[in-house]
Amino acid sequence: MANVLDLRRRIRSVKNTRQITKAMKMVSAAKLRRAQERALSARPYARMIASVIESLRRRVDLYDEQTGNLSHPLFLTRPERRVLLIVISGDKGFAGAFNANILKIAYQFIQGNPDKEIDIEAVGRKGRDQLRRRYPTAGYTEQTDEHGATRSVRNPRQGKVELTGDHPGLLAHLDPKLIEEIALNIVSRYVHEEIDAAYIVYNEFKSVISQRLVVEKLLPLIEAGTPQIAGVVEPTSEEKERVAEAALSAGIELEAADTTEAEEEAKRFGTASVDYIYEQPAQELFAGLLPQYVFSVIFHAMTESVAAEHAARMTAMDSATNNASDMIDSLTLHMNRVRQAAITKEIIEIVSGAAAL
Amino acid sequence: MAEATSDQLRVRLVTPERILFEADASAVELPSKTGYMEVLYGHAPLMAELGAGDVTIHQVADAAQAGKPTRYNVSWGFVEVLPNRVTILASDALKPGEIDLPRAEQQLDRGLNLWKQAGESVEAYDEALRVISEAEAKIASAGEADTSH
Numbered sequence: 001m002a003n004v005l006d007l008r009r010r011i012r013s014v015k016n017t018r019q020i021t022k023a024m025k026m027v028s029a030a031k032l033r034r035a036q037e038r039a040l041s042a043r044p045y046a047r048m049i050a051s052v053i054e055s056l057r058r059r060v061d062l063y064d065e066q067t068g069n070l071s072h073p074l075f076l077t078r079p080e081r082r083v084l085l086i087v088i089s090g091d092k093g094f095a096g097a098f099n100a101n102i103l104k105i106a107y108q109f110i111q112g113n114p115d116k117e118i119d120i121e122a123v124g125r126k127g128r129d130q131l132r133r134r135y136p137t138a139g140y141t142e143q144t145d146e147h148g149a150t151r152s153v154r155n156p157r158q159g160k161v162e163l164t165g166d167h168p169g170l171l172a173h174l175d176p177k178l179i180e181e182i183a184l185n186i187v188s189r190y191v192h193e194e195i196d197a198a199y200i201v202y203n204e205f206k207s208v209i210s211q212r213l214v215v216e217k218l219l220p221l222i223e224a225g226t227p228q229i230a231g232v233v234e235p236t237s238e239e240k241e242r243v244a245e246a247a248l249s250a251g252i253e254l255e256a257a258d259t260t261e262a263e264e265e266a267k268r269f270g271t272a273s274v275d276y277i278y279e280q281p282a283q284e285l286f287a288g289l290l291p292q293y294v295f296s297v298i299f300h301a302m303t304e305s306v307a308a309e310h311a312a313r314m315t316a317m318d319s320a321t322n323n324a325s326d327m328i329d330s331l332t333l334h335m336n337r338v339r340q341a342a343i344t345k346e347i348i349e350i351v352s353g354a355a356a357l
Numbered sequence: 358m359a360e361a362t363s364d365q366l367r368v369r370l371v372t373p374e375r376i377l378f379e380a381d382a383s384a385v386e387l388p389s390k391t392g393y394m395e396v397l398y399g400h401a402p403l404m405a406e407l408g409a410g411d412v413t414i415h416q417v418a419d420a421a422q423a424g425k426p427t428r429y430n431v432s433w434g435f436v437e438v439l440p441n442r443v444t445i446l447a448s449d450a451l452k453p454g455e456i457d458l459p460r461a462e463q464q465l466d467r468g469l470n471l472w473k474q475a476g477e478s479v480e481a482y483d484e485a486l487r488v489i490s491e492a493e494a495k496i497a498s499a500g501e502a503d504t505s506h
Contacts, residue, residue, distance in 0.1 A: 177449065276437075279403060284406070
């Protein structure tokens, strides 16, 4: 049986751990607050792009008069043979099941489409590391064509599923420029028929207690302006309670600030029921807006995912702190018992020794 | 005089990250893709795509602020003009003082290189043009900021 000294040492070590988890929780709470603000302030732009597209859609003839085809390549639907999957996970661990859940959804998606070739674009270090271990990375070779220009050509596939790109460290700063590059890259891959559809897997974050895992269809744009959710996993009510508890103890408001007014305002962008003068032909405007829309969907997904990651870490660290406290309590109780037992034993020894005299 | 004060445009400059600027103004100059234009109160409803250049917001004709327009260097975006409201959606917006001049010059070099390497591809030319005009607008706007001080 452990003696008093051993127990005291263990209690001290658990106390140190508790201090660390508590600090991490507070740091995550502060970061969550900032991420939440950022996600909120990014909403007007996304909302405006979406509503202007919606209103332009009603005015612009989507179908070419002569050919009867859809006039923009991003609307073309093809049979899905090659699919791009963007997986947004976190850059760091210690966030409970956050990264594992994202990956679980991604694997489910891959297993649910066994006959398709899937390209994965991994955002976030944790998800990338996992996926890279599981699937081969796409290879490219430089080729020179007859004009002397070099271009990289993709090597034959090594498997049904391949990793085509990763963007570790992107989430720390969320630079719109870099994300725009990614969006334009995806758009050009779609236009050049390298992919037939694009999906994005991320953790949606409406407020601290309202989040869910979402698989959203990015391309083709069938209903531009409204999100096309392909799959959703809601957290259990137990999980929600845990998050709420953690948020309360860290001093974070459960419901995000009320932005309905601003949202309404943003929704009106470009939708006034007047005849606009179009500086450029409406078709052209529309074509320029679509890639921006794709960008705003990706940007939105990333800001939400970052907020969700911090919320998950905060919850995980709150649980860890509580567990450490429980452990300290039970160890202290145990230590006191052992000490008491030792004292009692000594007294009995003395008393029985005295009685024997 | 209530009439006079209501003859103001509500100007909002929105970037993907946040609402950068929101205030009343008497006039706004915009870099549309096909050239600069100025919007005053009561302008007909208009939608336009923005190119790279400076958005100049002439603020309320307040004695203290008159003649001190607010300038932002924007690159790419869209604008909606309504008689009393101007909403600018910019992909990127910077104050002239925030422009990183060496970087803009690098960008210009990169654009010129792209231009040379574009070959026959129309897409590559467009891309090069985009990079060049963005860099040139940045350099011009940063230059103006220097001279105005």
